[in-house]
Amino acid sequence: xxxxxxxxxxxxxxxxxxxNGYTECQISTIPEKKRYKVPHIDAKLKKxxxxxxxxxxxxxxRKKGQCNYAVLRYRDxxxxxxxxxxxxxxxEKWNSIYRTPIPVGSHLVLELLKDERGRNTVKVExxxxxxxxxxxxxxxxxxxGARFHxxxxxxxxxxxxxxxxxxxxxxxxxxxxxxxxxxxxGTKWTVPVFFSKKNRVTSEV
Numbered sequence: 131x132x133x134x135x136x137x138x139x140x141x142x143x144x145x146x147x148x149x150n151g152y153t154e155c156q157i158s159t160i161p162e163k164k165r166y167k168v169p170h171i172d173a174k175l176k177k178x179x180x181x182x183x184x185x186x187x188x189x190x191x192r193k194k195g196q197c198n199y200a201v202l203r204y205r206d207x208x209x210x211x212x213x214x215x216x217x218x219x220x221x222e223k224w225n226s227i228y229r230t231p232i233p234v235g236s237h238l239v240l241e242l243l244k245d246e247r248g249r250n251t252v253k254v255e256x257x258x259x260x261x262x263x264x265x266x267x268x269x270x271x272x273x274x275g276a277r278f279h280x281x282x283x284x285x286x287x288x289x290x291x292x293x294x295x296x297x298x299x300x301x302x303x304x305x306x307x308x309x310x311x312x313x314x315x316g317t318k319w320t321v322p323v324f325f326s327k328k329n330r331v332t333s334e335v
Contacts, residue, residue, distance in 0.1 A: 131172055131181050131201040137234060138291050140204050141252055144212075144227075147200050148242065148250055152212035154224035159233055165206045175201045178220070179211060192216065204234055231255045238288075245295055253296030254288075263304055270311040270319075278319055282308070286322040298325065 134140035160168065176182055179199035183191070188198045197216030203209050210232065213224055231239045239255040254262065262285060269278035289301055301324055308321060 131176050131203065133172075133203045135205055136291075137204075140202065140234075141240070141292060141294075143202060144210065144232075144242070145250055145252075147212050148227055150214070152198075152200055152214045153227050154213040155227045155230055156211045156222065156224060157208060157230060157232055159208045160206055168203075168206050171209070172203070175209065175211070207235070208233055237261065240292075243296060249295075251296035252292055252294040253300055259300055263307070266304065267307060267311050270308065270315050270317055273315060273317060275317070275319055278317075282321060286324060289324050 132143060134143070160171070179201055181199055181201040183198070191198055192214075195217050197218050198214045200212040201209065202212070212227065218224070227242055229241055229243055231241055233239045237258065239258040240252055241255050242250060242252055245251045253259070262281075266278065266281045266285065269275075269281055285301060285304065289297060305321065305324065312318065
């Protein structure tokens with residue numbers, strides 16, 4: 131089992147596993163009232179999914195046509211169990227990792243998908259992104275400068291922690307909407323520089 135306290139390494143590891151064929155998953159959040167049980171849950175999941183096997187043991191299972199499992203925990207907030215191809219010994223229901231919502235905070239939900247180039251990427255789940263977008267644009271409409279800078283700052287921080295194409299496309303679309311909204315409501319608030327000219331994303335989601 132791997133435990134992460136930061137989003138960036140958490141998703142980097144997810145991308146590595148998915149790239150190596152771990153494309154089915156189960157995900158569950160940990161209720162606040164049960165977080166004291168995390169050590170017990172960790173031990174239970176390690177045993178159930180044999181997540182601490184050596185590389186040699188995993189290769190042996192693959193040769194026998196059996197799947198392998200990986201268990202990841204983000205803080206005390208959620209568990210993500212990944213499964214590779216092969217015979218499943220658990221009899222449980224598994225979902226594709228693609229488009230499966232991964233909640234990583236009370237208001238932030240992310241998902242993996244294939245971009246238009248067929249490459250794995252990450253984006254904010256649709257409903258969560260709509261909430262983020264609405265908060266930014268509403269602050270402009272209400273001419274609430276402090277609120278605007280707080281909301282756009284959250285988006286800026288997200289872009290630096292998770293600089294994936296999927297998220298950058300969403301941000302690119304938002305920046306165009308911000309520019310139009312500022313023009314309509316007569317505000318001229320400074321927006322952080324999200325992308326360098328070299329890495330600027332011009333496509334819209």
